[in-house]
Amino acid sequence: MLYNTIFTATLLAVAMAQGPRACYQGSSGSAAPARDCASFINTFCDDASMGQTPVRIGDSTSRCFNLPGGDRCDFIALNTYTRAVSPDNNSCRTVLNDIAGRCPYGGFGQIADPAYTFTVDRNHGACSRNVQPGS
Ligand SMILES: *[C@@H]1O[C@H](CO)[C@@H](O)[C@H](O)[C@H]1NC(C)=O
Numbered sequence: 004m005l006y007n008t009i010f011t012a013t014l015l016a017v018a019m020a021q022g023p024r025a026c027y028q029g030s031s032g033s034a035a036p037a038r039d040c041a042s043f044i045n046t047f048c049d050d051a052s053m054g055q056t057p058v059r060i061g062d063s064t065s066r067c068f069n070l071p072g073g074d075r076c077d078f079i080a081l082n083t084y085t086r087a088v089s090p091d092n093n094s095c096r097t098v099l100n101d102i103a104g105r106c107p108y109g110g111f112g113q114i115a116d117p118a119y120t121f122t123v124d125r126n127h128g129a130c131s132r133n134v135q136p137g138s
Pocket residue numbers: 048049050052053092093
């Protein structure tokens with residue numbers, strides 16, 4: 004009984020330690036797999052975390068990378084934290100590697116709540132001036 008209680012409490016603590024994450028559902032013809040975007044994660048997170056200009060709460064920093072073959076990878080770090088600071092390098096890598104590894108159409112998530120929300124999304128077409136995530 005005591006063991007069970009401790010075990011349950013541990014599971015709960017582990018579950019709560021991770022912030023909310025979600026995979027995009029995609030539709031027929033949606034660009035996939037987002038796994039191909041994984042090679043850009045380190046570059047995105049390095050750049051985003053070194054940003055000299057603090058990202059205001061509610062603002063975001065984003066980058067787009069072209070994949071060979073005509074698709075692209077859109078990355079976003081949205082400041083859903085409580086302070087105007089740059090995103091954390093390791094949180095960024097952890098969340099994006101998780102999403103790219105298991106969400107065929109990409110998705111978004113947080114290391115904890117509150118914290119930055121990181122998005123990776125594979126889309127059709129080359130990078131242009133605007134990042135367009137969400138499918
Ligand atoms: C981000 O973290 C990785 C691994 O912990 C490290 O190798 C890299 O230098 C870090 N990047 C920056 C900009 O600090």
